[in-house]
Amino acid sequence: MNRIMMVLCILIASTAFGAEIELFVTDYGENPTTEQKPLIDQPVVFARPQEVTVKTADGKTITIQSPISAGIRRELTGNVREAKLFAAAGEYEPFSFLLRPAEALSDVFIAAGELKGRGGALIPAANTMVRSVEGFHGGGRDILTPLGRPWNMSAHSTEFFWCTVKVPGDAERGSYRGEVIVTAGGKSLGAINIVLDVLPIRLTDPPFGLGLNYSKPDDDKDGSILAAHLRDMREHGMTCVAPLYNWHQPVHDNDTSELGALLEAYKKAGFPGTLYWSPPMDLQLTDLAGYGDETSRRWQQKYIQVMRLMHEEVRKHGVPTLFSIGDELTNKGMEGVQIAARLAKFVWEELPEIATTSDMNGYMEVMAMAPYLNVATFNNGWDGADHHNRDRRLLNRAFLEELRSKTGVIPWFVNAGSGRLPFGFFFWKMSKYGVKGKVEWYYSLRNEQGSLVRTQGDAVCPTLDYERCREGIDDLKYLCKLESLVAEADPGLPEVRNARDLLKVIADGIADDWTLYEGKGGLRFPDDGFARLDPEKVNSFGRLNALRLELADAIVALEAALRK
Amino acid sequence: MRVKCTASLVLLGLLTLGAAFAGAQKEGDKAALATKLWPPARVQEAVKAVEEQRRSGLLSDKSYEKKMAMLKARLSGTYVSESLSVMDPPLNFIQNGGFEKVNRNSDKNRSRWLWWGGWSWGGDYENLWEDRPPFVHSGQFSARIRCTGVTGRIGINTPPLPAIPGATGYKLTFWAKGEGDNLLFVNFEEGAGGVLREKIGDAWKQYTVTGKPVEAKKTYQVYFYSVGAGTIWLDDVELVPVGGKLDE
Numbered sequence: 001m002n003r004i005m006m007v008l009c010i011l012i013a014s015t016a017f018g019a020e021i022e023l024f025v026t027d028y029g030e031n032p033t034t035e036q037k038p039l040i041d042q043p044v045v046f047a048r049p050q051e052v053t054v055k056t057a058d059g060k061t062i063t064i065q066s067p068i069s070a071g072i073r074r075e076l077t078g079n080v081r082e083a084k085l086f087a088a089a090g091e092y093e094p095f096s097f098l099l100r101p102a103e104a105l106s107d108v109f110i111a112a113g114e115l116k117g118r119g120g121a122l123i124p125a126a127n128t129m130v131r132s133v134e135g136f137h138g139g140g141r142d143i144l145t146p147l148g149r150p151w152n153m154s155a156h157s158t159e160f161f162w163c164t165v166k167v168p169g170d171a172e173r174g175s176y177r178g179e180v181i182v183t184a185g186g187k188s189l190g191a192i193n194i195v196l197d198v199l200p201i202r203l204t205d206p207p208f209g210l211g212l213n214y215s216k217p218d219d220d221k222d223g224s225i226l227a228a229h230l231r232d233m234r235e236h237g238m239t240c241v242a243p244l245y246n247w248h249q250p251v252h253d254n255d256t257s258e259l260g261a262l263l264e265a266y267k268k269a270g271f272p273g274t275l276y277w278s279p280p281m282d283l284q285l286t287d288l289a290g291y292g293d294e295t296s297r298r299w300q301q302k303y304i305q306v307m308r309l310m311h312e313e314v315r316k317h318g319v320p321t322l323f324s325i326g327d328e329l330t331n332k333g334m335e336g337v338q339i340a341a342r343l344a345k346f347v348w349e350e351l352p353e354i355a356t357t358s359d360m361n362g363y364m365e366v367m368a369m370a371p372y373l374n375v376a377t378f379n380n381g382w383d384g385a386d387h388h389n390r391d392r393r394l395l396n397r398a399f400l401e402e403l404r405s406k407t408g409v410i411p412w413f414v415n416a417g418s419g420r421l422p423f424g425f426f427f428w429k430m431s432k433y434g435v436k437g438k439v440e441w442y443y444s445l446r447n448e449q450g451s452l453v454r455t456q457g458d459a460v461c462p463t464l465d466y467e468r469c470r471e472g473i474d475d476l477k478y479l480c481k482l483e484s485l486v487a488e489a490d491p492g493l494p495e496v497r498n499a500r501d502l503l504k505v506i507a508d509g510i511a512d513d514w515t516l517y518e519g520k521g522g523l524r525f526p527d528d529g530f531a532r533l534d535p536e537k538v539n540s541f542g543r544l545n546a547l548r549l550e551l552a553d554a555i556v557a558l559e560a561a562l563r564k
Numbered sequence: 565m566r567v568k569c570t571a572s573l574v575l576l577g578l579l580t581l582g583a584a585f586a587g588a589q590k591e592g593d594k595a596a597l598a599t600k601l602w603p604p605a606r607v608q609e610a611v612k613a614v615e616e617q618r619r620s621g622l623l624s625d626k627s628y629e630k631k632m633a634m635l636k637a638r639l640s641g642t643y644v645s646e647s648l649s650v651m652d653p654p655l656n657f658i659q660n661g662g663f664e665k666v667n668r669n670s671d672k673n674r675s676r677w678l679w680w681g682g683w684s685w686g687g688d689y690e691n692l693w694e695d696r697p698p699f700v701h702s703g704q705f706s707a708r709i710r711c712t713g714v715t716g717r718i719g720i721n722t723p724p725l726p727a728i729p730g731a732t733g734y735k736l737t738f739w740a741k742g743e744g745d746n747l748l749f750v751n752f753e754e755g756a757g758g759v760l761r762e763k764i765g766d767a768w769k770q771y772t773v774t775g776k777p778v779e780a781k782k783t784y785q786v787y788f789y790s791v792g793a794g795t796i797w798l799d800d801v802e803l804v805p806v807g808g809k810l811d812e
Contacts, residue, residue: 252727252782252783253782274621274622286679286724287724289657289659289679289722289723290659290725290726291726292652292659293659295651296651296652296653297597297650297651297652298810300647300649304601320616320620320621320622322622331667332667332669333669335678345647346648348631348634349634349646349647349648350601350647350648352610352613352614352631352635353609353613353614354613355617355620355622355623374622374627375622386668404624408626408630409624410621410622410623410627
């Protein structure tokens with residue numbers, strides 16, 4: 001046995017959580033790696049302490065004045081195999097865990113049992129779904145697949161799992177306990193204990209359009225695949241859908257039946273928000289080729305005919321619908337900005353009965369189109385190949401305020417980030433500056449790069465990022481719930497004051513500029529030392545869930561006060 | 565001298581009168597088109613739709629006021645659309661046939677031009693907008709397709725173009741110039757058939773290919789492939805139907 005192997009064996013043997021397997025709850029916000037540590041093994045970080053004094057192992061005392069931060073990793077005190085969860089009735093709540101055997105195992109399987117509450121309350125085992133993390137496009141774009149049949153594991157191999165508990169809509173409040181048991185050859189090797197607190201609150205859809213671009217599914221003769229996909233999006237908290245590719249437009253015929261069927265399926269799936277109908281952007285790009293450009297009579301008359309046919313179909317179904325008329329015209333430089341301006345004005349003048357938006361990706365394009373659109377939908381913007389935008393970024397407070405004051409348009413985001421923060425706390429902060437919706441790229445793009453799920457017929461395997469989008473929307477639900485309670489309560493109540501303080505501290509802690517969070521921005525939320533982050537709760541629940549728990553506690557307290 | 569001056573003044577006067585007449589004609593055409601597009605019932609329906617947009621949270625108060633003012637002006641017959649066009653450019657189903665509108669945010673083995681698609685089926689090629697005057701037939705740019713290594717096939721294509729009821733053919737003309745051991749392959753696809761496969765010489769020359777419509781097809785496309793070595797420049801592509809009635 002070489003030296004490295006010996007060290008590894010000592011590490012495994014010395015763990016307090018099992019001699020044969022490593023099994024522990026991880027932070028589901030992290031993409032799985034073999035280096036992952038247990039969730040409870042997070043360093044406690046103190047931001048900008050005045051002074052840190054350390055007594056070293058050999059007895060020396062070192063004092064450091066005003067460090068940027070100080071992180072302390074302690075001896076593990078909690079149970080690394082315990083998943084502590086809290087959720088409202090009807091909510092989906094996940095956790096993730098890692099399994100690594102010290103020796104080869106045969107016929108490994110993992111099964112969840114029922115969750116038992118007080119007084120015989122039960123959440124059936126079927127509501128706890130364990131799925132394996134499998135390769136797809138890497139990182140957050142790896143997928144969760146059903147476990148299928150038992151499998152073999154070689155020694156020291158690592159597998160990652162994602163477990164989602166669906167709390168029934170009629171679940172009794174209170175604490176529930178259960179297990180996810182790991183077996184090999186039918187013999188138990190260990191278990192993750194689930195401790196779930198079902199909260200006495202109900203969450204509702206946030207009052208925003210939140211959706212994904214979506215292509216018409218192939219070979220969907222009876223509409224069952226469409227229905228399954230829409231149901232899945234709805235279960236992931238989406239309030240709208242943004243159909244984009246492969247949908248029929250009545251350019252070479254008058255057939256709008258496919259749009260009609262989509263609208264009916266959309267209603268049936270229970271989407272409360274605006275349908276974001278994107279195919280019209282192709283009328284400008286390609287679909288009206290042969291009719292001249294947007295300044296010619298033939299093109300304009302054909303465009304009006306096609307748009308009015310689709311609008312007529314939309315009217316029959318009573319679904320509020322936005323028609324997206326342009327696609328990132330900044331990519332075409334100043335020429336694109338001029339096309340954008342002409343197109344938006346023409347549609348505003350000749351088709352005012354249609355609510356319009358455009359998918360935009362540059363400052364000048366947005367400012368040219370926005371005066372003539374109902375909704376301006378944009379990403380963080382880029383310069384354009386000819387640098388006409390002079391480095392202006394758009395997902396920030398300054399631009400939102402300028403846009404609204406100069407044009408009166410309603411802002412939405414497009415391709416402004418998938419995952420938890422962009423759909424959750426950051427979106428909520430931007431809603432303070434008038435943002436009403438967010439459309440993200442892409443549900444399933446023929447399973448290619450960029451897809452948030454992998455589909456095969458009506459079967460859907462979500463990516464990690466897709467699951468995190470749902471958590472972001474759940475964060476938004478908690479935030480909106482607390483805000484609505486505050487709005488209706490007596491401002492003199494101490495619970496209201498506390499809630500206001502909490503919301504303010506959270507809002508103040510979120511940067512007003514997405515550029516600081518994305519890419520090399522490097523900022524994270526909640527950042528180290530954020531005032532409302534209790535290090536103990538962070539270790540039990542993770543950073544964002546610790547903050548969500550603060551919100552949940554405030555909601556429970558305020559509802560109790562309102563009942564008095 | 566005086567006679568020349570008088571003649572010039574008369575000519576100028578006639579030109580001014582002609583321009584004024586054309587302008588008035590255009591305004592008259594626009595008013596007639598607007599009347600056709602905007603019967604009072606449509607304006608009333610649009611007013612209801614705009615009110616619904618506001619109720620649904622899809623229109624700010626400021627935008628609502630602006631749209632309603634426009635619709636009220638339409639009702640009173642005083643609104644003049646600034647966008648509505650009564651002019652058509654000369655008929656040419658190829659848009660950006662002169663390759664003047666380039667897309668700088670594009671890959672070398674894809675289309676670099678607005679309204680054109682592009683794809684590579686293997687081989688080493690690059691597409692680029694060409695601005696050296698000897699290699700431009702007219703305007704500022706031509707399209708350059710250059711083989712940089714192994715031969716294969718690269719192509720640029722039109723989007724699906726509308727079939728014209730009653731047309732007996734689609735006449736495609738273009739100017740091309742070549743260099744090296746090139747081979748151009750022009751092909752009507754999907755709803756029409758017609759082929760040209762030719763080595764392109766080193767002087768600008770106009771080529772013609774006629775596509776024959778395939779019955780019952782609503783659209784067709786035209787592809788320009790480079791399948792040889794060397795370089796091909798294309799410019800001033802035009803496509804017009806032979807016979808038939810345009811969709812108005």
